[in-house]
Amino acid sequence: MPSTALACSDPIPRPSWEPVHDGARVVELGTGTGALALCAAARGADVTAVDVAWPAVLAARLNGWLHRTPLRVLHGDFASRTEGQRFDPVLANPPYAPSPDSRLPASGARPAWDAGSDGRAVIDRICDMAPVLLYTGGVLLLVHSGMCRAQETLERLTRAGLTARVAERVLVPWGSVLRSRRQWLQPQGLAAAGDEQEELVITGRSSGPSPSTDRHVAAGQASRAAIGLHTASPLCRYSVV
Numbered sequence: 001m002p003s004t005a006l007a008c009s010d011p012i013p014r015p016s017w018e019p020v021h022d023g024a025r026v027v028e029l030g031t032g033t034g035a036l037a038l039c040a041a042a043r044g045a046d047v048t049a050v051d052v053a054w055p056a057v058l059a060a061r062l063n064g065w066l067h068r069t070p071l072r073v074l075h076g077d078f079a080s081r082t083e084g085q086r087f088d089p090v091l092a093n094p095p096y097a098p099s100p101d102s103r104l105p106a107s108g109a110r111p112a113w114d115a116g117s118d119g120r121a122v123i124d125r126i127c128d129m130a131p132v133l134l135y136t137g138g139v140l141l142l143v144h145s146g147m148c149r150a151q152e153t154l155e156r157l158t159r160a161g162l163t164a165r166v167a168e169r170v171l172v173p174w175g176s177v178l179r180s181r182r183q184w185l186q187p188q189g190l191a192a193a194g195d196e197q198e199e200l201v202i203t204g205r206s207s208g209p210s211p212s213t214d215r216h217v218a219a220g221q222a223s224r225a226a227i228g229l230h231t232a233s234p235l236c237r238y239s240v241v
């Protein structure tokens, strides 16, 4: 039986987990294996995890069961499955690989990484709905490749009413998807010849004071700390973690 701690010991530096604490009401949008959701649950958070892919949902549920860690894993699009609910923090490592096919894939493995020709199809939706997903003062921990333009994410989050900044940056080697698209990425201006690493970036925080009258107050306070989120890979595997 794997231990929950294993799920959190990733070779890539994991985030400062300050906003994820005992009693926090966390959602992970696009949970994949559920690894991040498990880390949050292991810290005592009340975790909802959503994924549009059944294999991911089943893997996350299995991982929750293997780690004896309670996770609420929902199947479907993150917007519809979280409608009318608020969380803090919101975690997301969405699909963000730029693709020669501008249409979003509906089946197979590609929805896990393909996100339109600029890689922003899912990122933009998350930025736009962050204000209705977050408690006042809540934190969005959103990770994506610098290839998708961090500045655009910051501006979009700001337009949505959040205080946004890049909290952390980390260089990771290109995975197989980006390597296979080198000939397409270069003429798009998304990569330079010889690029072999991409930068992962981001976070955002909703404006206004933290709520002082409910159990989420601690999450709001923690959000003032420097935060960031990294993930194992821009791709995810539906594996046991």
Ligand SMILES: C[S@@+](CC[C@H](N)C(=O)[O-])C[C@H]1O[C@@H](n2cnc3c(N)ncnc32)[C@H](O)[C@@H]1O
Binding pocket: 029, 030, 031, 032, 033, 034, 035, 036, 050, 051, 052, 053, 056, 076, 077, 078, 079, 092, 093, 094, 095, 096, 111, 112, 113, 122, 231, 232, 233, 234, 235, 236, 237
């Ligand atoms: C890059 S993977 C990240 C998986 C995991 N969070 C991690 O960090 O390893 C993106 C995940 O988002 C899911 N996804 C893509 N579009 C989605 C949507 N509209 N609603 C919910 N999940 C979605 C994919 O199925 C995939 O599991």
